[in-house]
Structures are given as C-alpha cells and as structure tokens.
Amino acid sequence: MEKIPNISENFADWYQFVTLKTGLADYGPVKGTMIHRPYGFALWKQVQKVLGQMIEADGVEDVYFPLFIPYSFLAAEKEHVEGFAPEVAMITEAGGEKLEEPLVIRPTSETIMYKTFPNWIQSYRDLPLKINQWCNIVRWEKRTVMYMRTSEFLWQEGHTAHATRDGAVEDVLSAATRYEKFLREYMAIPGYKGYKTTGEKFAGADFTVTIESLVKNKKALQICTSHLLGQNFAKAFGITFLDEKNESQHVWQTSWGFSTRTLGGMIGIHGDEKGLVLPPRMAPVQIVIIPIVKSEEDRIAIANYCEGIEKMLKNVGIRTKTDWGNETPGWKFNQWELKGVPLRIEIGIREVEQKQLTVATRLGNKSVIALYSEVYKELNALLDEIQALLLSQAEQLLFENTVDVASEAELVAAMESGKAMYRVFFKDDTERAKTLQEKYKITPRVIPFDTIDQKGPDFMTGEEGTPTIFAKAY
Amino acid sequence: MEKIPNISENFADWYQFVTLKTGLADYGPVKGTMIHRPYGFALWKQVQKVLGQMIEADGVEDVYFPLFIPYSFLAAEKEHVEGFAPEVAMITEAGGEKLEEPLVIRPTSETIMYKTFPNWIQSYRDLPLKINQWCNIVRWEKRTVMYMRTSEFLWQEGHTAHATRDGAVEDVLSAATRYEKFLREYMAIPGYKGYKTTGEKFAGADFTVTIESLVKNKKALQICTSHLLGQNFAKAFGITFLDEKNESQHVWQTSWGFSTRTLGGMIGIHGDEKGLVLPPRMAPVQIVIIPIVKSEEDRIAIANYCEGIEKMLKNVGIRTKTDWGNETPGWKFNQWELKGVPLRIEIGIREVEQKQLTVATRLGNKSVIALYSEVYKELNALLDEIQALLLSQAEQLLFENTVDVASEAELVAAMESGKAMYRVFFKDDTERAKTLQEKYKITPRVIPFDTIDQKGPDFMTGEEGTPTIFAKAY
Numbered sequence: 001m002e003k004i005p006n007i008s009e010n011f012a013d014w015y016q017f018v019t020l021k022t023g024l025a026d027y028g029p030v031k032g033t034m035i036h037r038p039y040g041f042a043l044w045k046q047v048q049k050v051l052g053q054m055i056e057a058d059g060v061e062d063v064y065f066p067l068f069i070p071y072s073f074l075a076a077e078k079e080h081v082e083g084f085a086p087e088v089a090m091i092t093e094a095g096g097e098k099l100e101e102p103l104v105i106r107p108t109s110e111t112i113m114y115k116t117f118p119n120w121i122q123s124y125r126d127l128p129l130k131i132n133q134w135c136n137i138v139r140w141e142k143r144t145v146m147y148m149r150t151s152e153f154l155w156q157e158g159h160t161a162h163a164t165r166d167g168a169v170e171d172v173l174s175a176a177t178r179y180e181k182f183l184r185e186y187m188a189i190p191g192y193k194g195y196k197t198t199g200e201k202f203a204g205a206d207f208t209v210t211i212e213s214l215v216k217n218k219k220a221l222q223i224c225t226s227h228l229l230g231q232n233f234a235k236a237f238g239i240t241f242l243d244e245k246n247e248s249q250h251v252w253q254t255s256w257g258f259s260t261r262t263l264g265g266m267i268g269i270h271g272d273e274k275g276l277v278l279p280p281r282m283a284p285v286q287i288v289i290i291p292i293v294k295s296e297e298d299r300i301a302i303a304n305y306c307e308g309i310e311k312m313l314k315n316v317g318i319r320t321k322t323d324w325g326n327e328t329p330g331w332k333f334n335q336w337e338l339k340g341v342p343l344r345i346e347i348g349i350r351e352v353e354q355k356q357l358t359v360a361t362r363l364g365n366k367s368v369i370a371l372y373s374e375v376y377k378e379l380n381a382l383l384d385e386i387q388a389l390l391l392s393q394a395e396q397l398l399f400e401n402t403v404d405v406a407s408e409a410e411l412v413a414a415m416e417s418g419k420a421m422y423r424v425f426f427k428d429d430t431e432r433a434k435t436l437q438e439k440y441k442i443t444p445r446v447i448p449f450d451t452i453d454q455k456g457p458d459f460m461t462g463e464e465g466t467p468t469i470f471a472k473a474y
Numbered sequence: 475m476e477k478i479p480n481i482s483e484n485f486a487d488w489y490q491f492v493t494l495k496t497g498l499a500d501y502g503p504v505k506g507t508m509i510h511r512p513y514g515f516a517l518w519k520q521v522q523k524v525l526g527q528m529i530e531a532d533g534v535e536d537v538y539f540p541l542f543i544p545y546s547f548l549a550a551e552k553e554h555v556e557g558f559a560p561e562v563a564m565i566t567e568a569g570g571e572k573l574e575e576p577l578v579i580r581p582t583s584e585t586i587m588y589k590t591f592p593n594w595i596q597s598y599r600d601l602p603l604k605i606n607q608w609c610n611i612v613r614w615e616k617r618t619v620m621y622m623r624t625s626e627f628l629w630q631e632g633h634t635a636h637a638t639r640d641g642a643v644e645d646v647l648s649a650a651t652r653y654e655k656f657l658r659e660y661m662a663i664p665g666y667k668g669y670k671t672t673g674e675k676f677a678g679a680d681f682t683v684t685i686e687s688l689v690k691n692k693k694a695l696q697i698c699t700s701h702l703l704g705q706n707f708a709k710a711f712g713i714t715f716l717d718e719k720n721e722s723q724h725v726w727q728t729s730w731g732f733s734t735r736t737l738g739g740m741i742g743i744h745g746d747e748k749g750l751v752l753p754p755r756m757a758p759v760q761i762v763i764i765p766i767v768k769s770e771e772d773r774i775a776i777a778n779y780c781e782g783i784e785k786m787l788k789n790v791g792i793r794t795k796t797d798w799g800n801e802t803p804g805w806k807f808n809q810w811e812l813k814g815v816p817l818r819i820e821i822g823i824r825e826v827e828q829k830q831l832t833v834a835t836r837l838g839n840k841s842v843i844a845l846y847s848e849v850y851k852e853l854n855a856l857l858d859e860i861q862a863l864l865l866s867q868a869e870q871l872l873f874e875n876t877v878d879v880a881s882e883a884e885l886v887a888a889m890e891s892g893k894a895m896y897r898v899f900f901k902d903d904t905e906r907a908k909t910l911q912e913k914y915k916i917t918p919r920v921i922p923f924d925t926i927d928q929k930g931p932d933f934m935t936g937e938e939g940t941p942t943i944f945a946k947a948y
Contacts, residue, residue, distance in 0.1 A: 026593065028542075029590075034540070041537050065510075066504060068502075086570055089542075093566060105579075136610065152541050
C-alpha cells in the first residue's frame with residue numbers, strides 16, 4: 001500500500017490521497033469536476049435521507065425546477081447578478097442552433113423559482129410556501145479541491161415565502177438550527193453559528209446566517225448558509241399576495257442550502273494520520289469484520305462464526321461488512337482504517353473457541369468482549385462513544401484555535417502563534433475587511449449569535465464593534 | 475372549477491389540463507422545460523424509493539458523474555455521436571471566458587463514465603462493475619409535452635461491465651425484468667417486452683430491449699430501455715481487463731434507463747373523464763377524508779371522528795389526508811377525483827353516530843363499512859383491488875388495440891378501424907421502416923419476446939419475418 005502523506009505537514013496531499021485512495025471520489029475529466037464513487041456517494045445519500053427527513057418534517061415539500069435559467073432572469077435582481085455573473089456557465093447553442101438568449105446553468109435557483117411564484121401565490125392563504133430541491137449546481141472553478149471547490153456540486157436548496165418579515169426571519173433561524181442539529185448529531189461537526197458580515201452575505205440577501213467550522217489545516221469552512229432575502233426578489237419578480245385586509249403586499253422570502261462541500265469538511269475535520277475517520281452515524285460501513293485464518297483447518301469454524309455475527313448486526317440495522325479478500329489481516333486493518341470505518345471486529349480461532357469478539361475502534365482502543373445475544377448493544381454503545389468523541393475532538397480543535405485579539409499587533413502575534421480563528425470587536429465595514437484580506441489573507445467569517453450582545457471597541461478603529469471571527473477560509 | 479376537456483375527444487387538452495390543474499407540474503420559462511411541483515414530484519420520489527431499492531438489492535451501487543462531457547468524448551463512439559449530436563446543448567462560455575473545447579450537457583452518460591472505467595477495471599476480479607445514477611439529462615426539444623417530451627428530464631441510468639457477453643446479456647434481461655415488475659406492480663402499466671428493431675435501437679448498442687405500452691390517445695409509449703452495448707464502447711474507450719489466463723480482453727457492457735417520461739405514461743394510461751387516476755401504490759395521497767358538516771353543532775364530533783381515522787390510517791402507513799378547506803363537499807369530491815386519489819372517505823354526522831365510513835373509490839364504487847380497529851385491512855384490500863383493476867384495464871386497452879395484420883391492405887383497414895398496435899411478420903429493414911413511417915406515420919415499436927419464435931412471411935415482401943408491433947409513437 002502506498003504511504004499516506006502526513007496530515008500535519010502536508011494536509012493538501014493527505015486530503016487528496018484519502019479522497020482518491022479510499023474510493024470516495026475521482027477527478028472528472030473536465031477541470032473543476034469530480035466523480036462521486038459508491039463509497040463517497042453513500043455519504044451524500046445519508047445526508048439526503050436524514051437531512052431530507054428533517055426538512056420534510058418541518059412541512060417543506062420537495063420539487064424540481066429546470067437547470068436552465070434565461071440570462072435576463074439572473075439580471076432581474078441587481079446584487080444577485082453582480083454576485084453570480086462572473087462564475088456562470090452559459091449555453092449559447094442547442095439542438096444545432098444558436099440560441100436567441102443565452103441560458104445560464106443554475107448557480108442557485110432563486111431567480112427561476114421566483115419567476116414562477118406569482119402563479120402560485122395569490123392570497124395570504126397560499127403562505128407560507130415552503131419548497132426544497134436536491135439538485136446539481138454549477139459555479140465555474142478552475143482548480144478542483146475534491147468536495148470543497150468543484151464547478152458542479154450537489155446540494156439541497158430550500159426556498160420559502162411568508163406574509164411577514166417575522167415569519168421569514170423565524171424560518172431562516174429554524175433552517176440554521178436544523179443544519180446545526182444535523183451537523184452536530186450526524187457529522188460530528190461543531191461550528192460558530194451567526195451572521196455573515198455585509199461583504200460576505202449572499203448576493204441579494206438582507207442577511208445571511210452561517211455555521212463556520214475549522215478544518216485540520218486551520219482553514220475556516222463555511223458549512224451551510226440560510227438567507228433572509230427580505231422583499232428584494234419579491235419586488236424584482238412581482239411576488240405579491242392579498243393580505244387579510246385584501247391589500248396587496250410583497251412576500252418576505254428565505255433560502256437556505258447545504259452542499260457536498262460539507263463532506264469535504266467532515267473529511268478534513270476528523271481525519272488523522274491513518275486516513276479517513278467517519279462518524280459512525282454517517283459511515284457506509286460501521287463495522288468491518290476481519291476473519292483471521294492462521295490454519296486452514298479453522299477456516300470453516302471461523303467463517304460460520306463471522307457469518308453469524310454479521311447477520312446479527314445487520315438484523316439490528318448496523319451497517320456491517322465482512323472482508324473475505326485474499327490479503328493479509330494486517331493489510332486489511334490498514335485498508336479499513338484508511339477508509340475510516342469506526343469499528344473493526346477481528347475473529348480468529350481463539351475468538352471462536354472462547355466465544356469472544358476482539359474489537360478495535362478507529363480511534364485506537366482495543367478490547368475483547370464476550371459474544372452473547374445482545375452484544376450488539378455494547379457495539380452500538382461503542383459506536384455512540386466514538387460519535388461523541390469525534391464531536392468533542394472537533395470542538396477542541398475549534399475552541400483551542402480561537403483566540404481573542406484586541407489590536408492589530410495582537411492579531412499578528414496570534415497568527416504567528418499558529419492559532420486559526422481570531423475573535424475581535426469589529427464594526428462591520430466591507431472596505432476595511434478587504435484591506436485585512438489583502439494584508440493577512442483573513443476574512444470576517446461570522447458574527448457569532450452567542451456573543452452578539454457583547455459590544456466593545458473595534459480592534460482597529462475603537463468605534464463600537466461586535467465580536468466577529470476572522471480566519472483564513474477555504 | 476374549470477371544465478375538464480373530454481379525454482376521448484381531445485386527449486391533448488385533457489392531458490395538459492390534468493397535469494397543470496392538479497398541481498403535478500408547470501411549464502418552465504425556457505421552451506421544452508417543466509417544473510415538477512410537490513404533488514408531481516412525490517410520484518418521482520416514489521419511483522426513486524421503490525425502483526431504487528430494487529436496483530440496490532441487485533448489487534448495483536449509486537454514483538454521481540459530472541454533468542459536462544467534452545465534445546470529443548461524445549465523438550469517440552461513431553454511432554453514439556451520430557445519434558446524439560443533433561440534440562445536445564453546448565456550453566461554449568464559462569466563468570467569463572470562451573472555452574477551448576465546447577462542453578456538452580449529458581444527453582446520457584456512457585461516454586463520461588466509460589472514459590473513467592479503465593481506472594477502475596484491471597482484472598476479472600473487478601468485474602462485474604455495476605453502477606447507477608439518478609440525475610438530470612438534456613436532449614433538446616422545441617415543443618413541450620409535460621413529462622413526455624422535455625429538454626431536461628430526470629432519470630436513473632444503470633451501467634454495468636462484465637467479463638463475458640453472456641454476463642452482459644443476462645444483466646440486460648434482468649434490468650428489463652426489474653422494470654417490468656416495477657411497472658406492473660406499482661404503476662399498473664403493462665407492456666410488450668422485446669427487442670427494438672435495428673433502426674430504433676440505442677445509438678451505439680448491439681441490441682436494445684424495450685417495454686412498449688399504449689396510452690389512451692392510442693399512441694405507443696416506449697417506457698424504458700435496456701441496452702447490450704457489447705464491446706463497442708470498450709473498444710472506443712480502451713476498457714480492458716486481464717482474464718483468469720492473464721490475457722487482455724475488452725469488457726462487455728450494458729446500460730439501462732427509466733425516466734420521468736414514464737409518469738406521463740401513467741397519467742395517460744389510467745386517466746379518465748374526471749381527471750387523473752393514480753395507482754394506489756404510487757399515489758402521494760391514497761385516502762382523502764372529507765368531513766361533511768351540515769350543522770355547526772356537529773362540527774366537533776365530526777372533527778374528532780375524522781382525526782381518529784386519519785391517525786389510525788397513518789399509523790399503518792396509509793398515506794392519508796383530511797381536507798379541512800372551506801369549500802363545499804361537492805367541490806372537494808370533484809377536486810380530489812381530479813387529483814386521482816384512489817379512495818375517499820366521507821364523514822358526516824350519520825357516519826359518526828352509526829360508527830361507519832362511507833367510502834367511494836376513484837373508479838366509481840361507493841360503500842358503507844363499519845368502523846372497527848382493523849377496518850384499515852378492508853381499506854387496504856380496497857386499495858389493492860383498485861391497483862389490480864387499473865392493471866387489468868390497462869391490459870385490456872393494450873390487447874384490444876393490438877391486431878394481427880397480414881398485408882399492407884389489412885394494415886390500412888386496421889388503422890381505419892381505430893386499432894392502434896399492428897402486429898405483422900416483419901423482416902427487420904431500416905429503410906422499409908422509414909418508408910412505412912413516411913406513408914402511415916407508424917414505426918416498428920417492438921419485437922415481443924413472447925412471440926419471437928413464431929416466424930412467418932413478411933407482410934410486404936414475403937421473406938421470413940418475426941412478429942413485430944408497429945404503431946404511432948410519442
């Protein structure tokens with residue numbers, strides 16, 4: 001087996017190695033594109049299943065809108081087109097003919113959806129309208145970082161319309177809370193939840209709520225965003241309703257999205273020197289059984305024993321696989337560690353004779369437990385333990401790397417000390433954020449909700465500022 | 475409520491009316507595109523769920539490949555590019571720059587997938603390779619017929635590679651059988667399963683297996699196809715493996731797809747003068763409960779009764795909805811009939827007092843049944859009955875419209891008599907098929923498997939021919 005690059009010394013090579021060598025993904029032939037292979041796509045299917053159910057449970061209905069957007073739609077909302085025009089892919093020719101108006105491949109679906117909303121919304125009784133779609137999105141990229149930066153990516157985008165601003169704000173916050181719950185409970189990803197600064201918000205939004213986490217290469221990752229669109233698009237697309245007094249009003253809108261990018265975050269947050277580490281609730285294979293046959297005469301007994309365990313675990317819904325390959329047990333241990341499987345059960349003749357299981361966790365603990373009809377409960381408890389441990393390790397990474405900084409000099413010192421997230425009092429100012437980006441390559445990532453009421457002197461100007469986290473970002 | 479067009483006299487208007495007015499779909503703003511609304515998209519979700527599980531159970535793994543295909547890939551297989559070039563959409567500009575090589579939006583994914591297969595397949599141990607993806611596809615269309623003809627449509631495409639031709643043939647047939655089972659058991663769609671003629675097979679395939687059904691407008695619909703690709707693409711893309719004798723061989727390949735087009739078939743096969751008729755196993759709402767409150771003093775009793783029934787039915791997994799809208803019961807009856815809901819339960823004060831349900835099926839039967847804890851079993855039996863009846867009605871439509879024809883004169887007579895599918899002995903001949911299409915607008919739809927061993931004189935030339943069904947097609 002090829003040697004895995006060192007995660008601390010060379011994160012980029014490590015990241016490329018684990019995505020390619022574990023069967024997660026491949027590069028696509030067109031620059032900026034990627035191929036989701038079965039092992040990697042299973043992770044996205046788990047997102048679709050679990051997050052999909054959470055979204056549905058909140059009364060949001062799935063739809064599918066066209067891939068093609070007439071360029072004029074994109075141009076209808078001024079900020080929106082300025083934000084997206086530079087990165088769109090355009091169709092100019094189809095069915096052997098030049099098109100009269102070029103078509104844009106959706107970089108996000110606000111404009112094509114909202115053009116149709118006036119047909120669906122007439123009265124306050126039609127509100128709230130809550131829809132969602134799982135689809136592919138194109139935003140042109142020249143360099144590929146698997147999952148993190150790809151021209152085409154997969155996501156879900158939710159879109160809601162409300163009679164009041166309060167209704168829309170509530171929806172933005174509940175979308176962000178839903179994401180946070182899914183991230184923590186399934187992907188074991190913690191983050192700072194809060195507002196984006198003016199310069200970083202979605203093109204066309206009144207405000208954007210984000211969750212920002214930290215990857216092991218000390219770069220901040222914007223995981224998912226929820227936008228209050230206010231009445232900006234409603235005015236651009238004429239989306240009005242008659243209220244209870246029979247007066248015409250513009251609707252208030254939100255949109256929120258979660259993409260395959262998050263899988264990249266999960267890889268980069270939990271991975272270690274042995275390869276991928278998958279949170280048990282996400283792992284396509286939660287337990288791998290490795291038969292260890294040292295003498296041929298033991299083969300049948302070991303095989304039967306493994307089969308019985310696999311069957312028992314599958315019956316209680318644990319995603320289990322037995323590796324019957326010809327390779328040595330040692331090679332298999334490495335291989336499944338590289339693939340990030342949370343638990344490994346080793347079965348040799350001793351385990352058969354003693355009615356035991358030798359269990360190794362992906363995080364390095366090994367134990368021998370007795371086999372009995374409810375042993376799956378112990379294994380489930382171990383999986384839960386790993387799940388919890390991954391979250392707390394990721395929290396530690398995040399919190400240990402966050403440092404309060406009260407002046408530019410302290411910022412420089414914090415950067416030099418190797419910390420990654422700099423919490424400062426900042427008076428939101430797009431121009432000044434740009435200057436900081438040019439000077440230090442850092443950007444304002446998030447104004448965390450939980451410290452938003454603390455005010456203090458801006459770390460540069462002394463004006464009243466709000467705690468804001470700066471970091472180098474993906 | 476607007477009057478529904480007559481299905482027998484004006485099928486096209488009927489079809490447009492029911493797709494638009496039931497909330498299934500809307501036209502997209504770009505010609506040829508459609509919007510899948512929640513009620514319609516729920517049908518596709520059901521396909522994804524059930525057919526997806528069947529595909530997975532056969533050992534096929536889900537993947538996702540890029541949307542963009544370099545034009546040169548498409549051109550690598552000669553027949554393939556000739557078949558698809560006229561209908562592709564091309565990206566010539568992206569990220570503000572002209573592209574060096576134009577990109578095609580996938581019209582199907584053979585070429586982009588198979589370009590990657592050589593990285594994944596080295597030895598016979600890597601075979602069979604069986605993958606599937608659910609995605610959007612673009613084949614340019616200028617006129618839209620909802621579901622039936624749209625520039626962008628949704629589908630699943632399965633792709634497999636095998637060490638032997640036999641292995642590939644077996645896979646093509648099992649894919650077709652899987653489709654047939656799903657079509658009959660869930661969508662209540664019967665069809666003739668068999669080969670496509672040479673002129674109608676997939677561009678680049680050795681042969682294509684199809685299932686052809688008949689819609690109420692007497693047009694044949696190709697429901698889904700499975701292709702033996704032979705070694706055509708393997709040779710074009712250099713997909714080889716070392717066999718057990720360590721000799722290099724080209725793989726044998728298949729591909730097979732099932733699209734949103736089939737939903738159009740389901741609408742057009744089962745619909746009637748009152749609107750949509752949804753097979754119970756597909757219906758997003760299987761039972762609608764209509765409260766009938768004639769006197770305000772009964773409202774609470776009726777509401778509680780309805781709630782109890784809805785809860786009981788949902789608990790046993792029956793997709794149930796109670797319509798609490800302000801409209802009259804009569805309006806609601808029409809509305810839910812238009813939407814094709816299989817069963818309606820009417821609850822007035824009499825039903826409450828007598829502990830009864832008044833049950834009306836979408837096919838016109840009405841009965842009163844006693845309420846008891848296991849009444850859901852009777853309702854499930856009714857749903858099964860409707861499911862079976864729809865299949866047998868569709869079979870009747872198909873078989874009654876199929877007629878044996880032994881000469882061109884008999885063909886003309888059959889067409890004049892209003893029959894839709896003409897079974898003739900035909901010696902496969904692409905040129906002659908074209909002549910028939912120009913003269914009568916009919917094409918060879920399928921060479922049914924179940925009569926393939928019967929040989930007879932070609933209905934025009936007298937040469938040995940095989941039973942082949944001609945019809946006007948979508």
